[in-house]
Amino acid sequence: MNWLNLSPLLTDLYELTMAQVYVEREMLAPATFSLFVRKLPRRRSFLLAAGLGPLLEALEKLRFSEEDLAYLESLKLFKPTFLDYLRQFRFTGEIWALPEGTVFFENEPVLEVTAPLPEAQLIETLAINLINVETAVATKAARCVLAARGRACVDFGARRTHGLEASLHAARASYVAGFTATSNVLAGKLFGIPVTGTMAHSFVESFPTEAEAFRAFAENFPERTVFLIDTYDTLRGAEVAAQVARELAARGIYVRGVRLDSGNVIELSREVRRLLDEAGLPEIKIFVSGGLDEEKIAEIVESGAPVEAFGVGTKMGVSADAPYLDLAYKLVEYDGRPRMKLSEGKLTYPGRKQVFRRRDVAGVFYEDELGLREEDLPGEPLLRCFMKEGRLLSRPPALSEIRQYAAEQLRYLPADIREGRRTPNPRISKKLAELRQRTEEALRRGN
Amino acid sequence: MNWLNLSPLLTDLYELTMAQVYVEREMLAPATFSLFVRKLPRRRSFLLAAGLGPLLEALEKLRFSEEDLAYLESLKLFKPTFLDYLRQFRFTGEIWALPEGTVFFENEPVLEVTAPLPEAQLIETLAINLINVETAVATKAARCVLAARGRACVDFGARRTHGLEASLHAARASYVAGFTATSNVLAGKLFGIPVTGTMAHSFVESFPTEAEAFRAFAENFPERTVFLIDTYDTLRGAEVAAQVARELAARGIYVRGVRLDSGNVIELSREVRRLLDEAGLPEIKIFVSGGLDEEKIAEIVESGAPVEAFGVGTKMGVSADAPYLDLAYKLVEYDGRPRMKLSEGKLTYPGRKQVFRRRDVAGVFYEDELGLREEDLPGEPLLRCFMKEGRLLSRPPALSEIRQYAAEQLRYLPADIREGRRTPNPRISKKLAELRQRTEEALRRGN
Structure with missing residues (x-):
């Protein structure tokens, strides 16, 4: 694909x-780092994992060129011996992660890396960055999809994402979350997302009249x-649209819809609908854009x-009310010994972990338990091994499969979480709690 | 440089x-589009222009490959004739813009493009995107620099910007705004920004004790x-640092500083300072990071x-409280005729424009007047011509020059604007007001 700037x-x-x-x-010696969200943003009650695909691709390709060196x-x-180490560098570690499209919560690892300490350290910035941007945007987009209750949401974010590469992350993440299409042409080419679009105000202004602009486009x-x-x-504008649409229909050209991009769209859409229906055009759909987010x-x-x-643009594309996650990449084990941080308000859980998810008889999410990876607790283990010795264990799933999986995840979220009335925290397994206590005591004694 | 994904x-x-x-x-026929901010974000009283350099570079290089076609x-x-047009496409237009580092306000064009209509239209997404991201971040960074009152601010944003390319925009924009260095190695290589960094918690945790970690690094x-x-x-930690620093000093190794990344840093920094001073280490500086923004x-x-x-990271890197600007790219003239939009709350000013800036005798910003480009009003005309017939008129200025110019711009901002107590709006010249009225009347009649 090669759409990411992969400079190490x-x-x-x-x-x-x-x-x-x-x-x-x-x-x-092998070190394990755990990537997790310490605290959800204020207006989030769940997160939708995304960004793993680009990260795995980047890890496979990471190389230092002579120019970099x-x-x-x-x-x-830097010393010559270390520059030689970088010259030979390739990522040889193991990656466990939540599959993209998984719903997750505070303190649950979205990714765990085990690799020789310098390798695991060197990929920190990359790993946080890619998971952060796509998860933040996928979550925002999922909230829009849920709010739209079956109506289509289309990504119009490209013009105000943080740089152009970010527009590709946003198109990808919003499609995973259930958006139906994107205006971003390169995202269409790279990811196979359907591309769509309407016309700009400048188009209408470039013609002597609205009617002429509409006719020319159609x-x-x-x-x-x-x-x-x-x-x-x-x-x-709706009257002109109706008139032109009827003319065109007589010539076998059927207009799909009209777009409202300003004003009180609730009132305006009702009046426009009435106008179109009265003109005998009930099949023309009303499409709304302009500053939309899940609340609107x-x-x-x-x-x-x-x-x-x-058409959902800027506020989704930058996840405007929560443009970043409190995502941390923390050492949890080194050379077989559990590790943790004791900084104020930033305590971490040591050891390699697993999240066990339980559902009720109807399949609805019930609770998560955070345990050690080797534990055998009830529930579905969510973290899966994607990479061993620096190699992907299987072909990455198609974006459409990830999207389907995300839809299933969202469908089985209980209403109170979906609607933001509850933010669950995982239970902590007995063994993990004990390990944390032992590790903390040893560190407080040892330092 | 080639750090931007320049796919058309x-x-x-x-x-x-x-x-x-x-x-x-x-x-x-030639069309002029004006790029301006309709309304400043809630917590902004000025903006600092950035992103023009990357945009001009992109415009010079924009080509459709056979794979794109x-x-x-x-x-x-698309029709074969249009695909042929794209095959030949290169941008042949004229660009007037505020030099990067210019302070500007609502309704003032940051950029005006004049080019054959399809060319001017085709670059819309690119132009909005690059100016939006760098201006949003440069403005946020400028607010941090002003708040720091001469203390150094360093860019630590890379890990939570929106993708990795965005980290380069953030490093570049924050350096323009007065940051002194970046942790982003590629930004150092590409832009010549000084690179810097300390150590991570994982580093300390990888050693049996803090003292051993500190010694190994030093x-x-x-x-x-x-x-x-x-x-x-x-x-x-401060005690350990002081002890190790004294040991190291005896061996001729002088520790530069200590970093606090959590807790009540105001209280902690005082106690740490006292500890270090009592240990005879007044030259060791205290460096703070962790969730900083201009308020903190x-x-x-x-x-x-x-x-x-x-060390200012995420909140600057994504301009967390204002992650996008209400930046619009609007047709203002086509084929010699002024154009404007009348949408509710989104009226635009027609015609090619200029911003005339007035300063008082001390050089302090006094007022701006927005006029037509051909007007000769008092004050310094801010928009300059950077590109003609698709070619740069001069070599782009070095980032260090832009940074100096931005510092001068910020220095001569009156205190009430700098501190957010006043958000000036440009005066509108008589000719521009008349043109707007005439254009509006004609449009309301004509449509």
Whole structure:
């Protein structure tokens, strides 16, 4: 695919300085790092995992070029032996992770890496970054999909994501979460997501009249036309749209819909619907865009407004109310010994872990238990092994499969979690609680 | 540089469908689009322009490959004549813009593009995206720099920006805004920004004791060592750091600083300072990180806490409280005729424009007037011509020059704007107001 900038220098300097110390001291024993969210953002009651696909792809391809090494050498920080280590570097570790599309909660590992300490350290920035952006956006998008109650949501985010690569993450993550299409052409090409779009205000303004603009577009795209009707005056625009649509219908061109992008869309959509119906055009759908998020979508849906699809852009594309996750990549085991942090408010759980998910008889999510990986607790173990010795264990699933799995996950979330009234925390297994206590005591004594 | 994914398919589908209609109908006359912020985010009183450099680079290089064209053909939307147009496509237009580092306000164009209509339309997504991300982040970073009152701010954003390319935008934009360094190694290589870093909690945890971890790092990097002291207990960590620093000093290795990453850093920094001073180590600086933004920085600075530098990560890197700008790219003139939108709450100003900035005798910003480009109003005209016929008029300025210019811009902002107590709006010139009225009347009559 090659859409990610895979330079191994896209990392924090300290990953490299720490790795040099490890390599120098032959601290090459296996280390396990756990990637998890310490605390959900204020307005989130669940998260939808995404970003693993791009991460695994990046891990397989990570190599330092001679140009990279020359730059590192120029910093006068690194020793020739370490630069040689980087020259040979490839990721040889093991990755356990939640499959993309899995719903998860606080303190549950979304990913665990086991690799020789310097390797596991070197991939920190990469791992946090890719899981952070796609999970934050997939979660926001899932909230929009749930609010839309079966109406289509389309990704219009490209123009205000954080750079253009981010627009690809947003298109991918929102499709996983249940969006039906994207306006992002490259995302269509790379990921096979259906691409769609309507017209801009500038298009309407480029013609002497709205009617001429509408006709010109429909003649060029007889099967894909949605008229944007709010450039000058929405109701007048709807009248013009109805008139042109009837003309076109007489010529065998059927207009699909009209788009409202401003104003009170609940009221306007009702009036536009009435106008279109009175013009004998009940099949023309009303499409809404403009500053949408899950709250605005819920408001429109709950009002009963005759809106059939939503173009969701900026606020989803940057997850505007929660643009990042409190996602931490923490050492939990090194050389067979459990490790943890005791910093104020930032205690971690030591050891390699597993999440066991329980459902009720109807299949609805009931509770999670966070245990040690080797434990055999009731429930479905959620973390799966995706990579061993730096190699993928199987072909990555198609995006459509991930999307289907995510839909299943969302369907079996209890209503109180889906609606944000409850944020579950996993139970902690007895063995994990004991390990944590023993490790904490040893650290407080030892330091 | 080649750090941007420059695929011309990184665009919204409708840019291409609209362009096909324009090309088919030979609507190739010059169009001017104006890129401006309709309304500042709630917690912003000024914006700092950034992103023009990457945009100009992208415009010069924009080409459709045969692979791109094959994908477009597969969509069964585009005609062979239009695909031929894209095969020949290169941007041939003119770009006027605020130089990067310019302070600007609502309704002031940050960029105006004049090009044959399809070209000007095709670059919309690209232009909004790159200016949006870098301006949002540069503005957030500038607020941190102002709050730090001369103390250093360092970019630690890479791990939670929206994808890895976004981390480069954030490093670049924050350096423009006055940050002194970045942890992002690739940003160091590409942009010549000083790279820096300390150590992670995992580093401390990988050693049997804190003291051993500190010693190992300092021996490897005798000139660059900052100890992270909050892994287990900050005050105990400070004691260990002081003890190891004294040992090392006896061997000629001088520790630069300690970093606090959790807890009440105002209180902790005072106690740590006292500990270090009592140990005869007044030259060891205290560095703070962990969830910082301009408010937290201001609180620390105003408390008089002995903190000498800030590591500012996620909240700056994603501009967490204002992760996007209400940035619009609007047609203002086509084929010599002024154009505007009348949508509710989204009225635009027609015509090619200029911003005239006035300063008082001390050089302090006084007021802006938004006029037509050909007007000759008092004040400094802010928009400059950067590109003609698709070619840069001069070599892009070095990032260090842009950074200096931004510092000057921030220095001459009046205190009430800098501190968020006033958000100025430009005056509208008489000619522009008249043109708007005439255009609006004509549109309301004509449609």
